[in-house]
Amino acid sequence: MSDEKTPVLRPFPNSLCHRCQHLRVVESAKGSVFLKCTALPQKYPSQPVLLCPAFQPKPAESAS
Secondary structure, eight states: OOOTTSOOOOSOTTSGGGGBTTEEEEEOTTSOEEEEESSSSSSSOOSSOOOOTTOOBOOOOOOO
16 A cells, blocks of 8 residues: 555656656556656657757745
């Protein structure tokens, strides 16, 4: 049984996608993890992505 607070391990940690605001991490019922792009026609680009015309950095998180 998995703990709900356990973070999803993201594949291809060096992919540009992880720093992009268009990334959505999708976890299948079988436990596979996919990187989905909400800005590209090809929703699941081949990984790792090193250069992308739709890249937009995630907004900086405010320090509390």
